[in-house]
Amino acid sequence: MASAYLDHHLALLQHLRGILVALGEAEQVSDDTHALFLERFDELLGSLPDDPEGSLYLGQDLISQVFHRYPQIAHLVPRDLLWFFGGDCLHFxxxxxxxxxxxxxxxRYEAEQNGEPFDWNQEKQLLALPPESSKH
Structure with a gap:
């Protein structure tokens, strides 16, 4: 898995973790398992760089749990993470x-095969433009 692609998603996971921590600090969590959930989230952050493929199931599970455990922040979950982990996450x-x-x-795959640089965010913005917009 390309490093820039993985790094992008690790940064998004760190961002989501910050939101989860803030949620706990604001005492908006109704049960005592929030700390355990954050431990599992940290486990994912630690294992993903070394074993991206092997970490996908844990990532799917945790991202899906965010939607179920913390519906108040579901709109803050980066959409890229849903695609990255796939599986049950695609239901959202x-x-x-x-x-x-x-x-x-x-x-992205085509650019990697041709040895070309690929900017995930820039390409995503270009693809999100309406069809009649000029793509530079």
């Missing part, structure tokens, strides 16, 4: 969004 994405991420992944 509309079909149009899945199609956008499929095209984005195809462009």
């Amino acid at each position: 994405m509309p079909d149009e969004e899945i199609e956008l991420f499929q095209r984005l992944d195809e462009r």
Whole structure:
């Protein structure tokens, strides 16, 4: 898995972890398992760089749990993470969004095969433009 691609998603996971920590600090969590959830989240952050493929199931599980355990922050979960982990996470994405991420992944794969640089965020913005917009 390309390093820049993985680094992008690790940064998004760190951002989401910060939101989860703030949620706990604001005492908006109704049960005592929040600390254990954060421990599992940290486990994912630690294992993902060394074993991206082996960490996908844990990532799917944790991201899905965010939607169930913390519905008040569901809108803050970066959509990229849903696509990155796939599986059950895709249930939280509309079909149009899945199609956008499929095209984005195809462009990333093509760029990697051709040894070309690929900027995930820039490409995502270009693909999200309406069809009549000029793409520079």
